[in-house]
Amino acid sequence: MAEIKLVNVSKTFDTEEGPVHALSDVNLSIHKGDIYGIIGMSGAGKSTLVRCLNFLEKPTSGDVIVQGVSLKSLNEKELREERKKISMIFQNFNLLMQKTVIDNVCFPMYLAHTPKAEARKKAMEYLRIVGLEDKANTYPSKLSGGQQQRVAIARALASKPEILLCDEATSALDPATTKQILALLKKINNELGITIVIITHAMDVVEDVCSHVAIMENGQVQESGEVETIFANPQSAVGKRLVLKDVRSEALAELKTDKTFRIVFDKQSAFEPVIANAILTFQTPINILGATTKNVHNQAKGEMIVGIPSGHEDEFVAYFKERGLNVEEVDING
Amino acid sequence: MDNQIISMIIQGVGETLLMVIASTVLGYILGLPLGIILTVSDKDGLKPNKTLYKILDVIINILRSVPFLILLIILIPVTKMIVGKSYGTIATIVPLTVSAFPFIARMVEQSLKEVDPGVIEAAQSMGATNRQIVFNVMMVEAKVSLITGTTIVFASILAYSAMAGALGGGGLGDIATRYGYYRREEQIMWVSVIILVVMVQIFQSLGMLLAKKMDNKKK
Numbered sequence: 319m320a321e322i323k324l325v326n327v328s329k330t331f332d333t334e335e336g337p338v339h340a341l342s343d344v345n346l347s348i349h350k351g352d353i354y355g356i357i358g359m360s361g362a363g364k365s366t367l368v369r370c371l372n373f374l375e376k377p378t379s380g381d382v383i384v385q386g387v388s389l390k391s392l393n394e395k396e397l398r399e400e401r402k403k404i405s406m407i408f409q410n411f412n413l414l415m416q417k418t419v420i421d422n423v424c425f426p427m428y429l430a431h432t433p434k435a436e437a438r439k440k441a442m443e444y445l446r447i448v449g450l451e452d453k454a455n456t457y458p459s460k461l462s463g464g465q466q467q468r469v470a471i472a473r474a475l476a477s478k479p480e481i482l483l484c485d486e487a488t489s490a491l492d493p494a495t496t497k498q499i500l501a502l503l504k505k506i507n508n509e510l511g512i513t514i515v516i517i518t519h520a521m522d523v524v525e526d527v528c529s530h531v532a533i534m535e536n537g538q539v540q541e542s543g544e545v546e547t548i549f550a551n552p553q554s555a556v557g558k559r560l561v562l563k564d565v566r567s568e569a570l571a572e573l574k575t576d577k578t579f580r581i582v583f584d585k586q587s588a589f590e591p592v593i594a595n596a597i598l599t600f601q602t603p604i605n606i607l608g609a610t611t612k613n614v615h616n617q618a619k620g621e622m623i624v625g626i627p628s629g630h631e632d633e634f635v636a637y638f639k640e641r642g643l644n645v646e647e648v649d650i651n652g
Numbered sequence: 653m654d655n656q657i658i659s660m661i662i663q664g665v666g667e668t669l670l671m672v673i674a675s676t677v678l679g680y681i682l683g684l685p686l687g688i689i690l691t692v693s694d695k696d697g698l699k700p701n702k703t704l705y706k707i708l709d710v711i712i713n714i715l716r717s718v719p720f721l722i723l724l725i726i727l728i729p730v731t732k733m734i735v736g737k738s739y740g741t742i743a744t745i746v747p748l749t750v751s752a753f754p755f756i757a758r759m760v761e762q763s764l765k766e767v768d769p770g771v772i773e774a775a776q777s778m779g780a781t782n783r784q785i786v787f788n789v790m791m792v793e794a795k796v797s798l799i800t801g802t803t804i805v806f807a808s809i810l811a812y813s814a815m816a817g818a819l820g821g822g823g824l825g826d827i828a829t830r831y832g833y834y835r836r837e838e839q840i841m842w843v844s845v846i847i848l849v850v851m852v853q854i855f856q857s858l859g860m861l862l863a864k865k866m867d868n869k870k871k
């Protein structure tokens with residue numbers, strides 16, 4: 319059974335300029351223990367989507383099933399109880415600025431009428447998990463963005479959630495801090511078994527931590543699946559755009575003479591010097607336009623952009639495919 | 653100045669303080685819940701209710717646009733009914749409260765609306781009830797603004813209390829009008845005025861100091 323299941327979820331906002339279809343007919347299954355990325359450009363509907371997962375936004379039609387419970391069928395009180403299982407962190411951290419760090423972490427426990435001493439004791443444990451136990455009595459305004467997000471994560475853990483929703487949680491942070499926060503999320507997923515949904519516009523975030531991804535555009539899921547699969551072989555136009563965004567550039571397009579191909583290889587296929595062997599085999603030089611290696615969901619992945627002289631494309635592509643590489647013609651115009 | 657006048661001025665200070673403090677407290681007893689209801693029922697509020705908001709909005713606007721002196725006269729029957737007479741320090745508390753509470757409701761509404769909607773959303777995501785959000789999130793986050801609002805309210809009521817003095821309301825305003833306007837004893841008028849100014853200054857400074865001390869965002 320899926321941990322979270324979206325069934326034909328649509329959301330329309332009535333604005334002064336007429337109805338806006340933020341989500342149309344979204345279907346998704348997120349399983350227990352997944353780190354599920356939902357990626358899209360701004361305006362793709364992903365923020366609305368994540369708010370539908372805890373019914374902060376009620377879908378216009380369709381339903382969200384969390385651990386077998388239809389959120390649509392719940393009344394306000396039952397919904398509030400259900401939300402305690404689903405924590406959320408935000409781009410702007412959204413801490414209580416007038417309360418100390420520990421009071422912020424205690425907040426969800428106070429809401430649940432946990433006795434103060436017990437709440438404080440537990441809060442210290444959560445602060446230890448995020449590495450901020452020494453900041454317990456500080457006010458959030460004294461903390462950096464990354465530290466504030468850690469407090470928000472500790473607060474999110476305080477309601478003992480089974481699901482953690484992250485709404486652009488690293489978008490306000492610098493790259494190094496982003497890495498640390500993502501590592502922390504990975505640890506929480508690993509050690510506490512919490513299912514995590516990450517909303518982001520950055521492909522690096524998805525590649526770094528997510529096991530699965532759904533790519534959104536115009537309020538619809540364009541494609542979804544395992545991150546490795548989609549990284550190696552994106553199908554939708556927006557998927558290609560997101561995966562290739564590092565590759566596409568005007569500078570690269572200027573260098574381009576031949577048809578360009580993107581080759582993705584992993585640990586196994588990186589052993590053999592495939593490119594060099596191919597050149598020797600066909601006695602035709604190919605042009606390496608760009609190459610990089612990435613860590614995609616804990617696996618080293620190589621990515622290479624090559625230009626193959628016309629007339630030779632088919633033989634090269636066949637040669638690479640025989641050796642288990644992922645090859646696809648790409649348009650690198652920025 | 654002889655002792656009689658000094659004791660009269662001291663009594664005036666006492667009466668003014670009584671009027672202003674009592675009206676502020678009563679004004680908040682009525683105005684604070686009203687301000688909360690306004691915030692909650694507004695279109696972006698926790699529980700939007702267009703009709704309720706519109707009705708309260710209009711009532712408050714009407715009360716706020718009646719000049720205080722006129723309100724004082726209109727309310728004479730009401731004051732008589734509540735206090736038993738329409739003049740004197742205690743009686744003046746009635747029109748002062750009536751003029752203060754809509755103003756207070758607006759101040760509270762404005763303070764609460766300044767609270768970051770993201771923090772409210774975070775509380776909602778934790779399963780907080782609207783009551784918990786109002787009292788444990790909005791009032792807490794808005795406390796500094798609520799305190800500075802109170803100092804402004806206090807100064808306005810002080811000014812109105814002096815005006816009420818002109819119609820037999822007691823306090824320093826009464827003394828200033830009686831001696832300065834009717835008897836042309838300007839010295840006494842000036843003393844009263846200076847004491848009023850000093851009182852505003854003291855409360856303003858105390859309020860700001862308290863607000864600063866309580867603001868954990870700037871600590």
